[in-house]
Amino acid sequence: MDSHIPAPPTRRLSTGALKNAIDRSTPLLPPALEIDEHNYFDNNEPPEYLESMAKTAEEFVRFHSKNRIVLVTSGGTTVPLENQTVRFIDNFSAGTRGATSAEYLLENGYAVIFLHRQFSLLPYSRHYSHSTNCFLDFMEERDGKVVVDPQYQLEMLSVLRKYQHAKSQNLLLLLPFTTINQYLHTLRALSEILQPARSRALFYLAAAVSDFFVPPSKIPEHKIQSKAGGSKLTMILDPVPKFLNRLVDHWAPSAMIISFKLETDSEILLSKARQALDRYSHQLVIGNLLQTRKYEVVFVEPDLPEVWIRLSNKENADSIEIESKIIPAVIERHTAWIEKSKDTE
Ligand code: 9Z3
DSSP states (O other): OOTTSOOOOOOSSOOOSSTTOSOTTSOOOOBOOHHHHHHHHHHSOOOTTHHHHHHHHHHHHHHTSSSOEEEEEESBOBEESSSSOSOEEOOSOOSHHHHHHHHHHHHTTOEEEEEEETTSOOTTGGGGOTGGGOGGGGEEEETTEEEEOGGGHHHHHHHHHHHHHHHHTTOEEEEEEOBHHHHHHHHHHHHHHTGGGGGGEEEEEOSBOOSEEOOTTTOOSSOOOOOTTTOOOOOOOEEOOBTHHHIIIIISTTSEEEEEEEESOHHHHHHHHHHHHHHHOOSEEEEEETTTTTTEEEEEOTTSOOEEEEOOHHHHHTTOOTHHHHHHHHHHHHHHHHHHHGGGO
16 A cells, blocks of 8 residues: 555454455456357346336436536345345445445536445535434524534535435435345446437446345245254355446447445456457546545546556545545546537537
8 A cells, every 4th residue: 555545444344364365366257148148138137127227317318408517326235145135145345335426526517426335425425324423413402493513514504405406406316226136227227328428428437346146046935944953054155246347338328437346455446447448448447445445536538557556544534535535537528428419429
């Protein structure tokens, strides 16, 4: 870790007692082919709400027929282990990157479709939700009434105004998912809905998407039973097809597409980000490490040297959010993308 990068805050999660338990230096999975797309989407049913969600999204895209529209994906996807799901596999993502980025995009005039893991952080309310920032701690009782503690008034007023502006101007569409299957079906449907926006559409894929899942042919219907004698449970997970190239080439061919690459080993972050770019041929990979993701990220683009975006110690002490630096750099690139696309649109 660079010396000026502050130590990461204590996390709930283990930082790896079992060193190198999994070899992450293996190459990326091959991109999905058309047949993989058919196989997946024919065999994994769409969520029953997809049609009505798609109608809402279509209206939103029509409403913003002149504006830039960004699809921000955010939070982790779950992998059910039973069809009637009692148990599932999940990941660490709280949706901070996605929710924070969405705010800076909104401030810069983007209409935002926020495809997020249900109950993960949301733009604006994130300042006062979840256990670290319980909204009740910002309140006090005065003359039998609940009021905002004076020390938080100014900040809350600023957040409230931005939230109300986004709402009154219909700039923010919140769409939830829970499972990897719901996420994939919704992502594909939204990509097609966004096609009329052509290069005005931006995909900012910050969700932490599961690499493995249990396909319908192998998933038990009911709660897995423990047997007498404490038998072990073995489950074989299939790889989730890598649909990014289908998105780039077929689902949203005119949009600018940004994916995130997450690693825990700094030695392989850059090569993995480059591999993703080579493999999927999109415009930008933003690489980050689990341990330092709040203080530094790296932009990896075709035919260009990588660009690091970092918070200084002072910026970190002043609670500057790294997304306030990421988003202007993203917008600069999206503007160039729109300019470049003008000749073909
Ligand atoms: C990211 O790398 C995000 O920045 C984080 C944000 C998930 C680290 P938080 O929600 O964390 O703020 O706590 N997202 C992408 C992760 C991912 O699944 N990428 C895939 C991969 O690395 C490629 S699409 O293989």
